[in-house]
Every structure is written in C-alpha cells, then in structure tokens.
Amino acid sequence: MRRRTILQAASTGLAAALPALHRPDAPPRVTEAYVVRLRERTARLRRLDDVLGGGDTYRVYLGEVQHTKGLLRQQSFTDGARRQLTALLAEQAQQAGWAAFDSGRTRDAVALYEESRTAAQDAQDPDLYGNSLAFLAYESLADDRRTAVSFAGDSCATITERTPSTVRALLYERLAWACAVDGQATSAEKALVAARRALDEAQDGEQQPDWAAWVDRTELDIMTGRCWTELRRPLRAVPILTHALDQFADAHARDKALYLSWLADAYLTAGEIEQAAETTGRALQLASSIASVRPRQRLAPLLDRLRPYADTTEVRALLDHADS
Structure with a gap:
C-alpha cells in the first residue's frame, strides 16, 4: 500500500x-x-x-x-x-x-x-474523425459487439489516399480486433492484411501524426496475435506474440501485462498449462504497480480457468501469489 x-x-x-x-x-x-x-x-x-x-x-x-x-x-x-x-x-x-x-x-x-x-x-479532420469512431468501437466491444464492428467499419470508411500510413494501419487493426472479438475470422484476417499493407506502403519522409506514430510492425504483430487468440487459434497466436513480446520492454508495464495475458490465454487454449501459469505470473507482476484496471480485468478470468489445475506446481504457486 x-x-x-x-x-x-x-x-x-x-x-x-x-x-x-x-x-x-x-x-x-x-x-x-x-x-x-x-x-x-x-x-x-x-x-x-x-x-x-x-x-x-x-x-x-x-x-x-x-x-x-x-x-x-x-x-x-x-x-x-x-x-x-x-x-x-x-x-x-x-x-x-x-x-x-x-x-x-x-x-x-x-x-x-x-x-x-x-x-x-x-x-x-477526417483522420481524427476516423480515430474517434475507432475509439468508440473499442469501448463498445464489452457490451455490443455488432455496434463495435459497425463503428470500426465506419472508421475505415474515412480512409482515403491522403490518409497517413500509420493512421490507416491503426484503423484497420482496430477493425480486425472488433471482428475477432465478434468471431468474424475472415473479416479479421482481411483487416489485418490491410493494416500490414498500409505499413508496407509507407513512403520515406511521409508525415505521420504523433497520435498514430506508435503503430509499427511490432504493434501490428501483437494485435495479430491477440486476434488469433480471441479466435481460438493458438498455433497462430503463440509464435507471433512470443516474438513481438521479446522486443517489448518491461518499462511499458501496463501494455506488456495486457499482451502477456493474451499469450497466456493462447497457451491455455492450447493445453500448455505450465506455460500459461508462468506467463500469467509475469503479467501479474508487471501489473501490480500500474494504475490501470484493464490488466486485472484480463487476468481474473485466466486465473479462474487455471484453478482446475491447482495440483500443478506452477499453477499452485501462481494462485497462492494471486490470492495473497
């Protein structure tokens, strides 16, 4: 305290x-x-x-x-x-x-x-207008997935040939996320392809707004892994998340804790209980000193899914730590 x-x-x-x-x-x-x-x-x-x-x-x-x-x-x-x-x-x-x-x-x-x-x-400003819709899509996902997909689709409809590459990638990856959470695998994959194409087509010296400058290939790899996790495709999710997180500094504790939660989720879906417990433990440690509700919201259901495996050494140690 x-x-x-x-x-x-x-x-x-x-x-x-x-x-x-x-x-x-x-x-x-x-x-x-x-x-x-x-x-x-x-x-x-x-x-x-x-x-x-x-x-x-x-x-x-x-x-x-x-x-x-x-x-x-x-x-x-x-x-x-x-x-x-x-x-x-x-x-x-x-x-x-x-x-x-x-x-x-x-x-x-x-x-x-x-x-x-x-x-x-x-x-x-069409770029900021599109991003406002993408934010509304992200926030809507918990209560109304179809509305979220609609918002995300509308955000991508604002894209023109003048839209900066990072903005295009950001809007498409948020559409991919909304589609993945709604179980639309084909639409999610198409949006991820569009997002990657946007980054690949970036021109040298192209001006990018600061609010979208953080969108790069590592970020897109993480979103790709998150989407495949949500779609229960762990064989696709684990390699790309593992590679991306190896390049992600612990200093970004909130985001890394969140991204590790999707990796743990993918491991658990794949039946890799020990790996899931170890990864969840790393996420809990990173999230412990961050003023954000989202890591705990993500990790709580993971801990519940791991409880039936409490006789496993790694899971027992994780649950003892989480419950202390």
Missing part, C-alpha cells in the same frame, strides 16, 4: 515537474504558431501513457481538454488557428478518453470520444 501511495504521488506531480511541459501563455490572438506549440506539448504529455496507467494520467489529460475548450470560448484567432485548435481538442479528448477507459471511467470515456468526434467533424 505504501509503495502504491508513493507511486501515485510521484506520477501526480510528474507533469508539473518537467519544465518542458509547462503550458505556454496564450497570446492576445491565438495564432497557428501557438497551436503548434500546444500540439507539441500534447505530444510530450502523451508519452506519460507509455509508462503510467489511466488512473495517474486522466486528470492531466482532462486538464488539457478543459484548457483548450476555454481558449476556444474566450480567445480571438488568426485565420486558420481556430480550426487547428479545434482539431487539437479532438486529439486531446481522445487521449483523455483513453485514460478514462483505462482507469475504469467508462461513461467519461464515451463522453470524451463523442466530444472528440464532434470536434474532429467541426475541424474537418
């Missing part, structure tokens, strides 16, 4: 402790150059999500949304600056929505994704 309190205190003050993250004062008239500075700040703040959970970042990201909304209400603008700031609001609302989702604030997440969709539409 004391360690958790220390981690929370440290992360709460993290943004304020970094001089590069101090918000620049707004000029009398908001210019495009000023919006660029705010977008760079948003990119820096986004890096917090690499190492912290939504429970630690939500208020930071929500504060950015509220500040930008205040500027849009109160300030005057030079030509083009209002539209660009509105697009930035869409971007910030997506990040805050993601943190809300990660920390278990489902209603807040949906409201922020909807706000993002409206702002992206007002800014006439």
Whole structure:
C-alpha cells in the first residue's frame, strides 16, 4: 500500500515537474504558431501513457481538454488557428478518453470520444474523425459487439489516399480486433492484411501524426496475435506474440501485462498449462504497480480457468501469489 501511495504521488506531480511541459501563455490572438506549440506539448504529455496507467494520467489529460475548450470560448484567432485548435481538442479528448477507459471511467470515456468526434467533424479532420469512431468501437466491444464492428467499419470508411500510413494501419487493426472479438475470422484476417499493407506502403519522409506514430510492425504483430487468440487459434497466436513480446520492454508495464495475458490465454487454449501459469505470473507482476484496471480485468478470468489445475506446481504457486 505504501509503495502504491508513493507511486501515485510521484506520477501526480510528474507533469508539473518537467519544465518542458509547462503550458505556454496564450497570446492576445491565438495564432497557428501557438497551436503548434500546444500540439507539441500534447505530444510530450502523451508519452506519460507509455509508462503510467489511466488512473495517474486522466486528470492531466482532462486538464488539457478543459484548457483548450476555454481558449476556444474566450480567445480571438488568426485565420486558420481556430480550426487547428479545434482539431487539437479532438486529439486531446481522445487521449483523455483513453485514460478514462483505462482507469475504469467508462461513461467519461464515451463522453470524451463523442466530444472528440464532434470536434474532429467541426475541424474537418477526417483522420481524427476516423480515430474517434475507432475509439468508440473499442469501448463498445464489452457490451455490443455488432455496434463495435459497425463503428470500426465506419472508421475505415474515412480512409482515403491522403490518409497517413500509420493512421490507416491503426484503423484497420482496430477493425480486425472488433471482428475477432465478434468471431468474424475472415473479416479479421482481411483487416489485418490491410493494416500490414498500409505499413508496407509507407513512403520515406511521409508525415505521420504523433497520435498514430506508435503503430509499427511490432504493434501490428501483437494485435495479430491477440486476434488469433480471441479466435481460438493458438498455433497462430503463440509464435507471433512470443516474438513481438521479446522486443517489448518491461518499462511499458501496463501494455506488456495486457499482451502477456493474451499469450497466456493462447497457451491455455492450447493445453500448455505450465506455460500459461508462468506467463500469467509475469503479467501479474508487471501489473501490480500500474494504475490501470484493464490488466486485472484480463487476468481474473485466466486465473479462474487455471484453478482446475491447482495440483500443478506452477499453477499452485501462481494462485497462492494471486490470492495473497
């Protein structure tokens, strides 16, 4: 408990402790150059999500949304600056929505994704509009899989020849995930192929938005393995997940814990009980100090599926640790 309190205190003050993250004062008239500075700040703040959970970042990201909304209400603008700031609001609302989702604030997440969709539409930014739909698809999966697939399909319908390669890959892989969770194996595989093609067709020097720059071949391999796990195809899932996770640093504890949970799931489906227990244990260890509800949500049913094998040494040790 004391360690958790220390981690929370440290992360709460993290943004304020970094001089590069101090918000620049707004000029009398908001210019495009000023919006660029705010977008760079948003990119820096986004890096917090690499190492912290939504429970630690939500208020930071929500504060950015509220500040930008205040500027849009109160300030005057030079030509083009209002539209660009509105697009930035869409971007910030997506990040805050993601943190809300990660920390278990489902209603807040949906409201922020909807706000993002409206702002992206007002800014006439098809990439951010498509991503807002993809976020709504991701959030909808728990309650309404068909609606999630519909949202994800609509997000991919926003793709044009001008859509950056990482954005195309991101939208297609989220469509693949929605289809996989809904049991649509053929559609999931087609979407994964489209996502990989998007990355393969990336042009040297092509500008990628920071909010999609994290999508690379390792990320796509992980999503591919997750999809095959959901579709109960462990012989496909295990090799690609194992290879991708070998390249994934433990510093990204939340994400690695989540991805390990799908590897453990695939092992369990394949009847590899010892490997499933060992992998679940690694995921539990990584998730123990992260302010995110999602790893535990993923790992709880895995632990239940392993309980019938409690006479196995590895499973017994895992359950004793999890129940302590």
